[in-house]
Amino acid sequence: MGIPNIPSRKPEFDHKQCSHCRIQLEFQIPKSKSNNTVTSQISVRCYSCQKISTFDTIREANKTNGTTSCDYNNNNSGSSKKPRRQYGTAQEPLETELYDILGVSPTASSSEIKKQYYKLALQFHPDKNKSPDAEYQFKKISDAYQILSNPDLRKKYNEYGGKNDVEPEGGFVNPEDFFKQQFGGDRFVDIIGEISIGRDMKEVLQNAATEDTNGDVTEMRRETNEEERENIRQQRVDKLVSNLIHKLSMYVDSNDAKGTEQFKKVIEFEAEDLKAESYGIELLHAIGFTYSLKAKQYLGGDQIFGLPRFGHMLREKGHVFSETISTLRSAIDLQNSFKELQKAEQEGLDDIEKSKLEEATANKGLTALWKGSKLEVEAVLREVCDRVLSDSKERKEVLIKRAEGLKIIGEVYEHVKSDSEQVIG
Structure with missing residues (x-):
């Protein structure tokens, strides 16, 4: 018996995470007056928390095959479409994806980022959260925190986004092992030993x-x-x-x-x-x-x-x-x-x-x-x-x-x- 051939269709809906409650959203990008582009910025009301998230979109029609390509950035400021910057700052990072994952502002302090990480790590820990994507979310949260909790990596991410493979030296630590280190980390091991957290x-x-x-x-x-x-x-x-x-x-x-x-x-x-x-x-x-x-x-x-x-x-x-x-x-x-x-x-x-x-x-x-x-x-x-x-x-x-x-x-x-x-x- 051969492998069945299943027909496909052109994608109609896009997916993005609510910037407030972090739940997954599905919505259709409305077309602009031009046939070649869609609107450069949209506001989406979350079906769960009912709050508004604003997303920048750069989506242009491919004239040769009629398909579209899309790039997103969360933007709750409501500003008009601007050319994509080549580098960002601490106040205006080039990308905000990692901040969105943790649900914090790009200007959040290190203590605010740490506190939010603990909350989300507990909320999405696979042993407590039985949703199919809990393990994936747990890893994303851990990876985001490992970058944003490191001043040098955070600066690099703010300036250049994720395009330069921003990651800790030696790669990302396993989320479970990383979470264990959060009370004192390795610096206290010689004094208190390994906490079995x-x-x-x-x-x-x-x-x-x-x-x-x-x-x-x-x-x-x-x-x-x-x-x-x-x-x-x-x-x-x-x-x-x-x-x-x-x-x-x-x-x-x-x-x-x-x-x-x-x-x-x-x-x-x-x-x-x-x-x-x-x-x-x-x-x-x-x-x-x-x-x-x-x-x-x-x-x-x-x-x-x-x-x-x-x-x-x-x-x-x-x-x-x-x-x-x-x-x-x-x-x-x-x-x-x-x-x-x-x-x-x-x-x-x-x-x-x-x-x-x-x-x-x-x-x-x-x-x-x-x-x-x-x-x-x-x-x-x-x-x-x-x-x-x-x-x-x-x-x-x-x-x-x-x-x-x-x-x-x-x-x-x-x-x-x-x-x-x-x-x-």
Whole structure:
């Protein structure tokens, strides 16, 4: 049986993404008075959010075969048709496709772009979003952010568009791996290790989708992963213990005030560098709190009756309890939002309300992911500090010096401020 021949027809409709809610639109370009061209600019009302998107079109008829070719640019300013520029600026990029993908203005700040990326990455993650093109959208979002979050690549894209193969050095990172790096990135790995955000997020989303219908399978999956998780955690702690001992050796080996001051300057310089990373200040504060508390616990143990140490231990327990409750509440809130989304899809909620619900869920997801990551980081670092300060192979004097150095690092990290706070201060 031969391959069937299916007739085709000349395309009548065009497709574009709504610049407001990002849903896919299909529309027919109206012809101009000339038979050779279509209108150079059109306004399209989105069937979902009912907002207007304006698109520039350069579409001329091919006189030899009657077909048409089209080039688009989003343009919500309503300006008249202009010749295509050869290069753009930060205020008026040559192309806006990547900004449209993320749903931000070309003049958006880096923090606005980052926040929108997190929202969309959670919204379109394939494990949560079951639409056929979710994986494709997830990759587009990741690729767009990898360019726009890099100042040099963003400048190049603004000036020349995508025609010069603008992409990160070494190519685009796998979206899953890239998303895992967003809390601190690689710069914090030597201090906190690899945060398991990607794997944990995937499990949360899968469990939220299957818990009601297949609770036994979910429980079996958790039990299977528990041993593997513990092995990975121990390897992580071992490495961080070695890293922290090496870091503290600069202070331990110093014997005067000059050495102490030099050590503090090195840590301050490091903190100023790290705070620029994604969630850098928040991570430094969490690390600093843990370091300071553990150092004070150890140093307070030598005082009369050990009362200061006991007080710091109570403070630690209270902090852990409070953070755990806060994280659980965020996780429950997120899970409830997923259930609301599933219910909305089943009941056929209109697209506008569904879009609002998806955005709210994405915000809750980001909050839950950060709180969960913070809880994980602090728990790992408490174990690391305990091992560093209870090393049976070292003399008491060395352990005391380690605790003093740990306290210095903790206090520096805890008091790191954003550039805007420093200006105000």
